[in-house]
Amino acid sequence: DAMVIQNPRYQVTQFGKPVTLSCSQTLNHNVMYWYQQKSSQAPKLLFHYYDKDFNNEADTPDNFQSRRPNTSFCFLDIRSPGLGDAAMYLCATSRSYGPISTGGNQPQHFGDGTRLSIL
C-alpha cells in the first residue's frame, strides 16, 4: 500500500555525473516536496511544487533541479554531483496548503527515500 514511492532505494553515481531520482504518488496530492537528509541530521527542504508551480528554497544550490511532468511524478536532478551531495533524498506529498479553514495545513506523507552515494 505504498503511497509515496521512491526509486531506487539506493543510487550510486560518479563525481560530476548527472543523476536523477524519482518519486511517484498514488494519493493525488497537489503538493510534492524534496528534502535532503545528511547523516545524523534533520531533513532539509530543497523545493516543492504546488501543482505545476515550482517553489525553490533560497539556499538550495543551483546544482539541484526538479521536474514535475504530471500530478503523480516528480524528479530530482543533480546536474554535477559533488561528494557533499551524498545524502538521503526524501520525497513527500501533501493534499494542499493554505489556511486550515480552506483545507490547508495537511500532514505530509513521506517516501522511504533514496540514499545517494558519490564515488
Place this chain on the structure above:
Amino acid sequence: DAKTTQPNSMESNEEEPVHLPCNHSTISGTDYIHWYRQLPSQGPEYVIHGLTSNVNNRMASLAIAEDRKSSTLILHRATLRDAAVYYCILRDEWGNQFYFGTGTSLTVIP
C-alpha cells in the same frame, strides 16, 4: 520561521509512558505545532498536530501549554517499535513550508 528546541535524546522503559518536550518560545498566533517521527531507514511519519487545544489520536497525545510556548508529545505506552527520532515542527497557517528541528532520539529499553 519560528524554531523549536528539543532534547537530543531520551530513554524510556518499555510499556511506560513517554513525555517528549518541545520549546517554541517564538511561536506566532497562526503557527501549528506538528510532530513527526522517523524510524531507522525510513522516511518521517506524521504523528499529530494541533494549534491551541490538546489533541489525541491513535498514536499519541499532544499537550500544548496555555501560552503555546511549549508542547509535549505523549506516548502512552512505549513499545520497542516507538524507538525513533521525534521532530517537533512549527508550521504557519499557510503550511507551505516545513522546517525540521534537530529532533529527539528516543530509545526504548526492554
